[in-house]
Amino acid sequence: MFPQEEFLTRYLALQSVSLHADNQIQETAEFLRxxxxxxxxxxxxxxxxxxxxxxxxxxxxxxxxxxxxxxxxNHYDVQPAEPLDLWESDPxxxxxKDGVLYGRGINDDKGELAARLAAIQDLRDAGQxxxxxxxxxxxxxxxxxxxxxxxxxQYRDLLAADFCIWESGGKDESGKMKVSLGVKxxxxxxxxxxxxxxxxxxxxxxxxxxxxxxxxxxxxxxKDANDEITIPGFLEEITPxxxxxxxxxxxxxxxxxxxxxxxxxxxxxxxxxxxxxxxAKPSLTINGLSSGYEGPGTGKMVLxxxxxxxxxxxxxxxxxxxxxxxLVRAALDANGxxxxxxxxxxxxxxxxxDPDHPLVQTALATAKQAYPEGVAVALNSxxxxxxxxxxxINHAPIISVxxxxxxxxxxxxxxxxxxxxxxxxxTYLKLLLPALAAK
Amino acid sequence: MFPQEEFLTRYLALQSVSLHADNQIQETAEFLRxxxxxxxxxxxxxxxxxxxxxxxxxxxxxxxxxxxxxxxxNHYDVQPAEPLDLWESDPxxxxxKDGVLYGRGINDDKGELAARLAAIQDLRDAGQxxxxxxxxxxxxxxxxxxxxxxxxxQYRDLLAADFCIWESGGKDESGKMKVSLGVKxxxxxxxxxxxxxxxxxxxxxxxxxxxxxxxxxxxxxxKDANDEITIPGFLEEITPxxxxxxxxxxxxxxxxxxxxxxxxxxxxxxxxxxxxxxxAKPSLTINGLSSGYEGPGTGKMVLxxxxxxxxxxxxxxxxxxxxxxxLVRAALDANGxxxxxxxxxxxxxxxxxDPDHPLVQTALATAKQAYPEGVAVALNSxxxxxxxxxxxINHAPIISVxxxxxxxxxxxxxxxxxxxxxxxxxTYLKLLLPALAAK
Numbered sequence: 001m002f003p004q005e006e007f008l009t010r011y012l013a014l015q016s017v018s019l020h021a022d023n024q025i026q027e028t029a030e031f032l033r034x035x036x037x038x039x040x041x042x043x044x045x046x047x048x049x050x051x052x053x054x055x056x057x058x059x060x061x062x063x064x065x066x067x068x069x070x071x072x073x074n075h076y077d078v079q080p081a082e083p084l085d086l087w088e089s090d091p092x093x094x095x096x097k098d099g100v101l102y103g104r105g106i107n108d109d110k111g112e113l114a115a116r117l118a119a120i121q122d123l124r125d126a127g128q129x130x131x132x133x134x135x136x137x138x139x140x141x142x143x144x145x146x147x148x149x150x151x152x153x154q155y156r157d158l159l160a161a162d163f164c165i166w167e168s169g170g171k172d173e174s175g176k177m178k179v180s181l182g183v184k185x186x187x188x189x190x191x192x193x194x195x196x197x198x199x200x201x202x203x204x205x206x207x208x209x210x211x212x213x214x215x216x217x218x219x220x221x222x223k224d225a226n227d228e229i230t231i232p233g234f235l236e237e238i239t240p241x242x243x244x245x246x247x248x249x250x251x252x253x254x255x256x257x258x259x260x261x262x263x264x265x266x267x268x269x270x271x272x273x274x275x276x277x278x279x280a281k282p283s284l285t286i287n288g289l290s291s292g293y294e295g296p297g298t299g300k301m302v303l304x305x306x307x308x309x310x311x312x313x314x315x316x317x318x319x320x321x322x323x324x325x326x327l328v329r330a331a332l333d334a335n336g337x338x339x340x341x342x343x344x345x346x347x348x349x350x351x352x353x354d355p356d357h358p359l360v361q362t363a364l365a366t367a368k369q370a371y372p373e374g375v376a377v378a379l380n381s382x383x384x385x386x387x388x389x390x391x392x393i394n395h396a397p398i399i400s401v402x403x404x405x406x407x408x409x410x411x412x413x414x415x416x417x418x419x420x421x422x423x424x425x426x427t428y429l430k431l432l433l434p435a436l437a438a439k
Numbered sequence: 440m441f442p443q444e445e446f447l448t449r450y451l452a453l454q455s456v457s458l459h460a461d462n463q464i465q466e467t468a469e470f471l472r473x474x475x476x477x478x479x480x481x482x483x484x485x486x487x488x489x490x491x492x493x494x495x496x497x498x499x500x501x502x503x504x505x506x507x508x509x510x511x512x513n514h515y516d517v518q519p520a521e522p523l524d525l526w527e528s529d530p531x532x533x534x535x536k537d538g539v540l541y542g543r544g545i546n547d548d549k550g551e552l553a554a555r556l557a558a559i560q561d562l563r564d565a566g567q568x569x570x571x572x573x574x575x576x577x578x579x580x581x582x583x584x585x586x587x588x589x590x591x592x593q594y595r596d597l598l599a600a601d602f603c604i605w606e607s608g609g610k611d612e613s614g615k616m617k618v619s620l621g622v623k624x625x626x627x628x629x630x631x632x633x634x635x636x637x638x639x640x641x642x643x644x645x646x647x648x649x650x651x652x653x654x655x656x657x658x659x660x661x662k663d664a665n666d667e668i669t670i671p672g673f674l675e676e677i678t679p680x681x682x683x684x685x686x687x688x689x690x691x692x693x694x695x696x697x698x699x700x701x702x703x704x705x706x707x708x709x710x711x712x713x714x715x716x717x718x719a720k721p722s723l724t725i726n727g728l729s730s731g732y733e734g735p736g737t738g739k740m741v742l743x744x745x746x747x748x749x750x751x752x753x754x755x756x757x758x759x760x761x762x763x764x765x766l767v768r769a770a771l772d773a774n775g776x777x778x779x780x781x782x783x784x785x786x787x788x789x790x791x792x793d794p795d796h797p798l799v800q801t802a803l804a805t806a807k808q809a810y811p812e813g814v815a816v817a818l819n820s821x822x823x824x825x826x827x828x829x830x831x832i833n834h835a836p837i838i839s840v841x842x843x844x845x846x847x848x849x850x851x852x853x854x855x856x857x858x859x860x861x862x863x864x865x866t867y868l869k870l871l872l873p874a875l876a877a878k
Contacts, residue, residue, distance in 0.1 A: 184642065188737035197703035202751050203623065203821035205722035207695065207713040209706035212725035212748075213666065219652075220659030225775075227652065256646065264636035267648035267778070274646040283644035286651035287738025289746060292727035298627035298785050299726025299749030301823075307728060309651075310738030312641050336664075339706070346737050382642035384740075 002419060003118035003426060007035065009094045011076075011110050012103045018053060018077035018142050025053045025139050028076050032056040032137060039121070041135075047155055051147040053077065053139030057158065060120060060133040068437050069132040071161035073390065074113045075141035078105035079411045086413035101417045108410040109167045111417045112402045112425075113137065116165075119429035130437035134161060141167075148386045156393045163359045163436055164396050166387060170404025171421060173255060176374035177428075179367055180400040181360065182352035184279075185315035186384030187324055188287070191215065191332075192341040196305040199292060204303055211307040212291040218337040219309060222284060222328070227270050229284050231331040239318030241280065241379075244355045248377050249276050278382040282324075283314045310344075314384065321347030351388035352380050353397035360397045362435045367401070370428035401428070441858060442557035442865060446474065448533045450515075450549050451542045457492060457516035457581050464492050464578050467515050471495040471576055478560070480574075486594055490586040492516065492578030496597060499559060499572040507876050508571040510600035512829065513552045514580035517544035518850045525852035540856045547849040548606045550856045551841045551864075552576065555604075558868035569876035573600055580606075587825045595832045602798045602875055603835050605826060609843025610860060612694060615813035616867075618806055619839040620799065621791035623718075624754040625823030626763055627726075630654065630771075631780040635744040638731060644742050651730040654746040657776040661723060661767070666709050668723050670770040678757030680719065680818075683794045687816050688715045717821040722753045749783075753823065760786030790827035791819050792836035799836045801874045806840070809867035840867070 016028035029046055036044045036058035047055045056076065062068075081091035081104045089095035091104040101111065113135075123129045136159060140147055152159060172178050193211035200208060224230050241249065254275035259265070271277040292304030315324050325345050332340050353360050355377070367375045387398050403417045403425045404410065455467035468485055475483045475497035486494045495515065501507075520530035520543045528534035530543040540550065552574075562568040575598060579586055591598060611617050632650035639647060663669050680688065693714035698704070710716040731743030754763050764784050771779050792799050794816070806814045826837050842856045842864045843849065 186641075186740060188740065190737070195704055195706045200702060201822065202625075202722070202724040202726060203753060203823070204698075204717075205724040205751075205753060206716040206720040206821070207693075207698075207708055207710055208704065209666070209709055210725060212728050213658075213662065214706075216655050216658045216725065216728075217662070217664060217666075219655045223652065223656070225656060227648070227656075254646075259643075259646075263639060265634055265647065267634045267653075269646055270648055271646055277645040278643075281645040283641070285641040285644040285738075285740075285742055286649060286655065286730065286746075287641065287741045288731035288733045288743065289651050289654075289728040290730075290733040291725065293749060294727045294729040298629070298783055299724075299751055301625060301627065301724075301751050302726045303724055304727065307725075310732060312644075312738055312740050314642060314644060344737055382645070383640065384642070 004114040008114040012094045013092050016077045017080050018140050029054050029056050049147045049150045055138040058135045062132045063127050063129040066131050066437050069161045071134045071164045074137045074167050075109050076137050077139045077142050079142050099419050106415055106417045107404045107408040115403050115422050115425045119426045130434045145386045149389050152389050152393050160394050161396045164398040166398050166400040169400040169402035172376055173406040176376040177371035178376045180378040180381045182380030183385045183387045185350035187313040187321050187347035190310050190344040192308045194306045199305050200303040202301040202303045212304045215307040221335045231327050234327050237318045279379045285312050315350050317350050317352050348384045349388045357397045358439050363399050366432045366435045370431050443553040447553040451533045452531050455516045456519050457579050468493050468495050488586045488589045494577040497574045501571045502566050502568040505570050505876050508600045510573045510603045513576045513606050514548050515576050516578045516581050518581050538858050545856045546843045546847040546854055554842050554861050554864045558865045569873045584825045588828050591828050591832050599833050600835045603837040605837050605839040608839040608841035612845040615815040616810035617815045619817040619820045621819030622824045622826045624789035626752040626760050626786035629749050629783040631747045633745045638744050639742040641740040641742045650746040651743050660774045670766050673766050676757045687818055718818045724751050754789050756789050756791050787823045788827045796836045797878050802838050805871045805874045809870050
């Protein structure tokens, strides 16, 4: 039996697939509520908002006098297990084989919660839980956490904390422990160009503005031939890195060749330092293009009456969702594309915990103790997420650490966690919590 | 009874919809064969190739000694009549109302053949048919005439002629008779860009070549911001217009505002002289764009692994299908886009009859007699078609003239021809054929 094996067996068996209509979301929330009651947690609650699935909240008070509160963020919902035929074991049965644990959610994010509970249980069993612990375990992360901003605002007082331990993270390809201190912001929007009531015959092209061409030419003004963003003012708003942050970026590594081979890239990297670009360079991505005739064969000599592009921006601290979109709008206008409609704006801001914050330094120093194979610190992940909303309510620094390995297949078949990594993560938390308490 | 009313009634009733699997193509070809036999035509044949529907061929020899042979090109297939509920009469029943004839194909192209037969019958009844007449009536024009190049090559000797009267044409919005002397060429092709085996997460955008961006940037090098084609060498190959051709272009008119209002354009014309651009300016049209996520909502933060554009070129004499495509390829290569795949090339060459050719001059002069309301001559239509293949086999000049009016709705519901236009067209042909014989 490994720590929390019984809990994890029951937790994994619950099909809390938030993207499926026929799921066990309610049962899983109730299971967690009962479990926290059982282990003697306090103030256990199911938190609801008007949007989507409930979250589970629980407190475990320090066993020694402590002024430090640590908030753990996890989620109990999981991705669908399909395609089922690619699994080598039942996805909803915890399976152990050759030192590896398998099951849907074993990494993302049920196994992570189990390891956290194991560390806390060990400390409590020794009568030494050194910090006040809070858990917020939401049920719609795999839906994009649509409830989280509302929920955080609604339960702002309940969620007060000095330090926040985020979900996800683990070991990278080289076996180093990744600790991420933030997220890039993400901004989605759409551009639409129209002319005429319906598609026309392309024999009229010599005298008619083609929305597809206009979209292409407008987009081309937003980047240069080297793929660099040319939106006026866009790059000027970026907050310069501190000395510590610069050092973290300089120390970071990314094996572009391994990545390229893994996903089948045929084009060379666009930047000299991919590791730095991933954390610190904003990007403007065309997610989709759509116009005119897209079926088989030739283009049917059609002159489209509409064209649209879906795009996203990844932004970094200093940039905001609203202002970067305004700069895109201004760039289009300045280039004569006032007619292009910009709509469907959705975004999450960027966020980085201050690496000079004493609790962050403690977390990194402790990680180096627990992970002699090395620690890879990231200023922020390349992706986006609701981390900034947590920071907004209590200004506590946030780090992402977890039990993954480079082949954990978080959303894929045969999702897995190496048992030794699970145990090492428990050890790390048992060093981390007392260290945080000592600050 | 109007001329050929009985023939036209039976011809229109045959549902020769070449785009429908359940059609009366074979019956219609057989009906025409029998009709030509009945009226005493010679060498009547059903011509077949390995591709698609048969064509009907017939000869009617001159009744006076003549060295001039006129070839009429028509087609017996029609567009589908759907949507049927928008028709005010049965589409396959010749219907006459307030001086207008209605029915599927009454304009395109069964009514046109009937008027031509009526003119020839009148001349024959008077014992004065002054030229040798040949008919080629194909059965797959609405499929894009896939059989025609092969058929023309196979029956090259049979189709020898001195002058060719093409299908389509009629009166424009101002009531002038349009006479078109050619076609623009049309070239279709596709561009494809790829990277990676599957779509990636857009958090990787800062370090990964995005095929959608690459396609946009490559396309943007083919035109400038004023929508002018910038492909090196492309415009240099155009054959300069002769003095006569320049005068025809200068005399041509196009009511851009009426066109814009009719199809709902919201962008101003891109050229100062739309009438000239329509006949003499090449165009490069994006027919379709496709990449990444094109569904509802935001772009799902996807980094597409593939992007494609379907395009067409409309080209003018001096330019060829193969060489214009080669210039596109060369422009992409010169701009560093060797990786972009150019494929699915299909094309028809451009063609213009020489307006100084004596038989063309005769045709235009006769048109001015028959149409006192005015004649609008076009160097070529803005569209493309198989006309050049006819020219290639016998080097006879070709003109397009017909029975349409500006609201004939050739491919739409309530397709119609004004009976007075039908009669006027018969009169025109009865002037034209003797005039051609006199040259």
